[in-house]
Amino acid sequence: MSALVELAGVSKTFGGATALSPLDFSAERQKTTVLIGPSGCGKSTLLRLIIRLLDPDSGTIKIDNVSVTDANVQQMRRRIGYVIQDGGLFPHLTARYNVLLLPRHLGKSEDEMSSRLSELCALTRFPESLLSRYPLELSGGQRQRVSLMRALILSPELLLLDEPLGALDPLVRAALQKDLKEIFARLQQTAILVTHDLAEAAYLGDEIVLMNEGRIVQRGSIVDLRERPANNFVSDFINAQRSVALL
Amino acid sequence: MNLVHHEGHEVHEESLRLPFVFFVLFVVTFFSAPAEAAPNVIVGSKKFTESYVLGEIAQRSLENAHIAVEHRQGMGGTIIVWQALRGGQIDIYPEYTGTIAQEILKTDERLSIQQVREALQTFGVGMTDPIGFNNTYALVMRRDRAQKLGVRKISDLQNHLDLKIGLTHEFLDRHDGWQPLTAHYQLHPTNVIGIDHAIGYAALKSGSIDVKDAYSTDAKIAEFDLVTLEDDRQFFPRYDAVFLFRSSLSAEAVAALRKLEGAIDEQKMITLNAEAERTKNYSAAANSFFGTRSTYNSGETFSHKLWRWTSRHLELAGFSLLLAIVFGVPFGIIASRGGVIGHVILGFAGVVQTIPSLALLALLVPLPFFGISPRTAIAALFLYGLLPIVRNTATGLQEISVPLRESATALGLEPFARLRKIYLPIAARTILAGIKTSAVINVGTATLAALIGAGGLGEPILSGLNLNDHATILQGAVPAAVLALLVQWMFDLLDRVLIPKGLRL
Numbered sequence: 001m002s003a004l005v006e007l008a009g010v011s012k013t014f015g016g017a018t019a020l021s022p023l024d025f026s027a028e029r030q031k032t033t034v035l036i037g038p039s040g041c042g043k044s045t046l047l048r049l050i051i052r053l054l055d056p057d058s059g060t061i062k063i064d065n066v067s068v069t070d071a072n073v074q075q076m077r078r079r080i081g082y083v084i085q086d087g088g089l090f091p092h093l094t095a096r097y098n099v100l101l102l103p104r105h106l107g108k109s110e111d112e113m114s115s116r117l118s119e120l121c122a123l124t125r126f127p128e129s130l131l132s133r134y135p136l137e138l139s140g141g142q143r144q145r146v147s148l149m150r151a152l153i154l155s156p157e158l159l160l161l162d163e164p165l166g167a168l169d170p171l172v173r174a175a176l177q178k179d180l181k182e183i184f185a186r187l188q189q190t191a192i193l194v195t196h197d198l199a200e201a202a203y204l205g206d207e208i209v210l211m212n213e214g215r216i217v218q219r220g221s222i223v224d225l226r227e228r229p230a231n232n233f234v235s236d237f238i239n240a241q242r243s244v245a246l247l
Numbered sequence: 248m249n250l251v252h253h254e255g256h257e258v259h260e261e262s263l264r265l266p267f268v269f270f271v272l273f274v275v276t277f278f279s280a281p282a283e284a285a286p287n288v289i290v291g292s293k294k295f296t297e298s299y300v301l302g303e304i305a306q307r308s309l310e311n312a313h314i315a316v317e318h319r320q321g322m323g324g325t326i327i328v329w330q331a332l333r334g335g336q337i338d339i340y341p342e343y344t345g346t347i348a349q350e351i352l353k354t355d356e357r358l359s360i361q362q363v364r365e366a367l368q369t370f371g372v373g374m375t376d377p378i379g380f381n382n383t384y385a386l387v388m389r390r391d392r393a394q395k396l397g398v399r400k401i402s403d404l405q406n407h408l409d410l411k412i413g414l415t416h417e418f419l420d421r422h423d424g425w426q427p428l429t430a431h432y433q434l435h436p437t438n439v440i441g442i443d444h445a446i447g448y449a450a451l452k453s454g455s456i457d458v459k460d461a462y463s464t465d466a467k468i469a470e471f472d473l474v475t476l477e478d479d480r481q482f483f484p485r486y487d488a489v490f491l492f493r494s495s496l497s498a499e500a501v502a503a504l505r506k507l508e509g510a511i512d513e514q515k516m517i518t519l520n521a522e523a524e525r526t527k528n529y530s531a532a533a534n535s536f537f538g539t540r541s542t543y544n545s546g547e548t549f550s551h552k553l554w555r556w557t558s559r560h561l562e563l564a565g566f567s568l569l570l571a572i573v574f575g576v577p578f579g580i581i582a583s584r585g586g587v588i589g590h591v592i593l594g595f596a597g598v599v600q601t602i603p604s605l606a607l608l609a610l611l612v613p614l615p616f617f618g619i620s621p622r623t624a625i626a627a628l629f630l631y632g633l634l635p636i637v638r639n640t641a642t643g644l645q646e647i648s649v650p651l652r653e654s655a656t657a658l659g660l661e662p663f664a665r666l667r668k669i670y671l672p673i674a675a676r677t678i679l680a681g682i683k684t685s686a687v688i689n690v691g692t693a694t695l696a697a698l699i700g701a702g703g704l705g706e707p708i709l710s711g712l713n714l715n716d717h718a719t720i721l722q723g724a725v726p727a728a729v730l731a732l733l734v735q736w737m738f739d740l741l742d743r744v745l746i747p748k749g750l751r752l
Contacts, residue, residue, distance in 0.1 A: 051657050077659030088654030092672045092747040101668065102658050134749030150658075 002065065004029045004158060004190045005050060010059030012045055019045045021214045022059060027158075027207075030188045034205030036195055038237075041211040043194045047160050050192070051080050064157065078102065081151025081159040085166045087143040089135040095146045096131040099153050113153075120149040123183055141172040148183075159184075159191040165200065177203055198222075198241040210234060287315045288500055291328050291337035294321040294698075294709065295444050297382065297464060297516065300523050301341035303533035304511075305490060305504060311537075312503035320529070321709050323698055324417045325350045330612055333370060336620055338493050339504065343382060343486035347374075349423040357484055371494045375505055377487035380464060380513040384418065384483050387461040387473040389451060400479040404434055404458070413442040413456035423484060425460075431482045445712055462486075464513060466521035488516075511536070527716050549722075552707075557726055559621070560703035563696050564689040567625045571632030571685050576678065578633070579640020580666065593641065596634040604631065604692050608699055624696035624703075631692055632685035639681025643674030676746045683738035690731045694723065704730070 003026035011022040020042045027033040035043035048054045049061060052073050061068055068076050089098050096117065097104075103113050121128045126145040135143055144164055151159060164180075165173045181204055184191055195201055201208050202222040209219040218230040229235040288309055292302030299320050306318040319337060322328050329351055331337045348358050352366050364374045386401055393399070396407055404410065418424040419441050429435065442450060447459045448467045461468060463475065488511075490504050511519070515536075523532035578596075582589040599607075607627045617623040647670055655665045671678070697705030704723040711719030743751075 048653075053653050053656055074659045074661060077657060080657075080659075082654070082657035084650055084654065086650060088650045090651065090654070090669055090673065092669075092675075092749045094749065102660070105660060105664060105668070134747075134752060136749060136752040 003027055004064055005192070006062045006065075007046075007049070008060050008062075010049060010056045010061060012042075012049060012054060012057050018214050020049075020056075023214075023216055025209070025216065027190065027192050029190050031206040032184050032189075032191045032193060032204055033207045033209060034193050034195060034201040035209050035211060036198065036201045037211035037217075039196065040213075042214040043211050044162055046211075047162050047192060047194055050158075051077055051082055051160055078106075078154060079157050081148075081154075081156040083144070083147045083151050083159070083161045083164045085163045086140075087135070087147035089143055089147060089150075091135050094132050094134055095126075095138065098135070098146060099131075099150045101150070103153055116153060117149070120152055123152075123186070124148050125179055139172075140168050141176060144168065144176060148180075152187075157190060159189050161191065161193040163194055163196070166195070180204060198238065210237060212237075288317075288339065288496070289337045290316060290318045291322050291331055291340040292318065292320055293325065293328055293340070294323055295462070296466070296520050296523050296529075297462060298341055299529040299710075300519050300532045301378070301488065301490075303529045304507065304519075304536055305339055305341065307530075307533045307537055308507055309500055309503045312499055314497075314500050314503065320706070321697070327609070327612055327699065332372060332491060332493060334615070335493065338496050338500075339490055341378075341488060342491045343488055344377070345383070345423060345484040345486040347489075347491075348484065350421060353422065355422070360487075367491070368494070373492050373494050373496070373501070375490045375492075376508040377489055378507055379488075379509045379511045380516045381485050381487050382462045382464040382513075382516070383478075383486045384423070385461050385463045385478070386458055386476045387451070387465075387468060388458050388476065389454075390472050390474050392454075392457055393474045393476075398476065399474075400477040401428075401432055401434075401482070402479050403476070404436065405432070408434070408436045409438060410436065410457040411455070412436055412439045412458045413447045413450055414439065414460050415444045415447065416441045418460040423482075428482050432480060443712060464516045464520060466517055466524050469517065470521065470524070527719060553722070553726065556702065556704045556706055556723065557730070559701075560690070560693050560696075560705075560727070560730065563621060563624050563628060563693045563701060563703055564686070567628030567693075568632055568682070568686050568689050570625070570629040571636050571689075572682060574629075575633050575636030575681075575685075576640050579637040579678070579681075580644065582637055582641040583644035585645075589641070592637060596637045599630045600634045604695055605698070607631070608695060612699060620699075621696070621701040623699055624693065624701035628689045628692055628696075632689050635681040635684035635688070636678070637681075639677045639684075640674065643677030643681075644670055646677070647673055672747065673750065676742065676750055679738065679742055679745065683735065686734045686738065687731055690727065690734050694727055 005025070005027040007023065007025040009022045009024065010020060011018075012020040025046065035046060037043050045054065049056050050063070052068055063076060063079070066072070066076075089095075090101070093101065099117060099120070100113055103116075117131070118128065120126075121131070124145045126142065126149065130138065130142065135146070138146065147164070165176055168176065177200060183189065184204070193201075193204060195204075205222070207219060208222055208225060210217045210225060212233055218225060218234050220228075225234055226238050229238065290302050290305050290309075292298040302318050302320060306316050309316040322331060322337075325342075325346055328337065328340045328342075332340060344358075344360065344363055347363055347367070348354055348356070352358070352363070358366070360374075360376065367374050386404075388398060396410075398404060398407060414425055419426075419439075425439070440456070442456070442459070447456065448465075448471065450456045451459050451473070452471050458476075461473070461475070467473070468475065490507070492501060492504060496504075519532045519536060522535050523529050526532070578592050582592040602610075604627065607630065608623065611617045611623045611627055617626060651669075651673070655669045660668065693703050694705035694708055696703045697709045704727040707719050707723035708727075709723075711717065711721075711723070
């Protein structure tokens with residue numbers, strides 16, 4: 001079976017500054033692919049290109065073998081879940097209506113949505129009693145769980161997570177890492193996760209893609225990166241986060 | 248509308264809110280707009296006592312001939328009523344031959360009645376024969392002051408160039424007014440200010456000014472024991488009072504109007520003016536002329552008048568606000584995207600705001616569609632109300648953070664759904680604050696509508712100003728202030744009802 005996401009010769013510049021040099025990338029089905037690298041390496045840009053928050057300067061982006069065009073972009077986005085660092089929850093809506101916004105817009109039945117919502121609360125360990133709260137009445141971890149439910153509500157083929165745990169304190173972060181791993185496994189979810197934390201990448205990723213200055217430097221397992229670094233940048237990056245050198 | 252949700256306080260469906268605001272405003276506006284039957288003939292008058300009284304008398308004369316007629320009192324100066332007559336917003340108004348020659352026909356020649364009449368025909372305007380009195384311009388002083396200084400004639404002012412002179416704005420600018428008068432008499436006084444006619448009398452009485460312009464039939468001249476300075480070098484032309492009317496006016500109406508030719512002499516007019524100012528009631532003066540009571544206006548109770556003023560006031564402020572919302576929010580949405588168009592929109596709304604409200608009204612009056620009507624007032628108020636709404640809509644939308652915008656886009660909502668379900672509700676509080684600002688501005692500024700005969704709570708304020716009667720001024724000023732407070736309070740309430748709790752945390 002082919003990869004779910006395939007990028008070929010994709011490049012992006014912002015006002016003359018190169019964010020992505022022409023690169024190829026793919027994400028396998030039912031796997032978690034982690035994009036990692038220093039700030040400004042282009043990992044978030046890559047994610048934004050996939051969900052078409054940005055248009056590429058060149059190259060093609062295919063999802064499930066279909067190119068994204070202006071005509072099918074909304075359809076395509078609805079098949080993708082997207083979670084960002086501070087959750088991106090809409091402050092005027094309760095947790096429930098943040099999660100149900102899109103299915104309601106698409107006219108899904110209330111019954112179907114209610115049972116789906118209960119399922120997701122159990123899956124993400126979010127107490128149903130908090131569904132009537134507004135985002136500002138929830139903790140950071142709770143907000144990320146709601147954001148995850150919103151991303152999963154329509155059972156997307158692809159889940160994109162842009163540093164979803166970046167703003168959380170270590171204990172909450174550890175709990176959510178564990179829950180995410182379980183959720184991905186349970187749903188056999190195809191996911192692409194952006195992080196700058198190598199431990200998180202090693203824990204969650206089936207495949208790690210290390211980027212630097214708009215290019216993919218090396219991709220493989222954590223063992224590949226550690227044992228067979230492609231160049232000095234890779235070994236420097238690994239050694240900078242020593243705690244995982246023991247893995 | 249599906250309001251039956253799971254938790255009680257979640258019934259605010261995000262997309263219902265803005266339409267709901269519109270709905271409320273529509274209801275308020277239409278409820279406050281009583282239907283009016285259009286009368287056949289409309290009499291206008293200028294903004295001073297004698298013109299009001301002559302307007303009332305013309306109205307009564309036509310009513311006696313069983314013609315449906317309405318009197319729009321105190322619409323403004325010569326140019327405003329003349330434009331209204333030409334534009335067909337009014338059919339009749341009282342004028343003076345000297346003013347017609349100088350201000351309307353723009354000639355310095357001394358024209359005969361027949362010459363004036365022929366000249367007016369080219370404008371489609373007819374003129375009655377003189378009503379019977381000459382109300383010339385005059386300069387007046389307090390008797391004690393004049394005697395002390397030894398001023399008897401206008402040329403005597405030559406010796407007292409430091410006297411404080413307070414003149415009406417119309418007199419200051421007229422072709423037969425202050426500039427030519429000073430040239431004619433070769434006076435160069437140093438201390439000249441512009442002041443309202445009625446307020447000028449109060450200033451003269453209190454000694455704040457020494458000399459002012461007056462109409463020779465003003466009742467105040469006798470009441471305050473003023474002396475009229477002799478026009479010893481014959482500067483002022485004759486100002487015989489006449490009625491001007493549109494040539495299209497029916498023969499019966501013209502006949503009723505012509506019954507007034509030669510009917511009022513100078514002494515009679517002074518008495519009528521005094522009666523109007525004593526009773527604070529123009530129709531009372533008309534009553535004393537006809538020796539009867541009107542079957543129309545005199546029976547109007549205060550509460551009825553207050554309702555009429557207030558409902559018209561709300562109608563003006565409400566309609567203009569509604570228009571400002573209907574245009575302002577979409578313009579604000581466009582402006583929020585920035586670029587050239589956004590700057591043009593914000594720039595235009597900003598420039599309009601800097602035009603003084605009085606000037607904006609005056610500028611709209613000569614335009615074909617507007618003229619002397621509530622329409623003009625609503626248009627001016629609408630333009631004033633635009634800026635706060637456009638600016639707040641644009642700002643509210645621009646303040647939405649990039650992550651929220653990207654989350655909305657990434658969900659796969661179409662651009663319009665993003666705007667309706669996410670951006671506008673998040674900006675709702677800022678937009679509502681803009682609407683509130685506009686509403687308060689409009690309620691306040693709507694008092695100026697009375698200047699162009701559009702009614703509202705400015706009507707008693709203007710009459711009171713003319714009669715120098717504080718009680719009448721308060722009849723308009725107090726309700727206007729209360730209304731502004733109520734509007735403010737209502738919007739604070741709307742904020743609590745309409746703005747989602749999540750945005751108020």
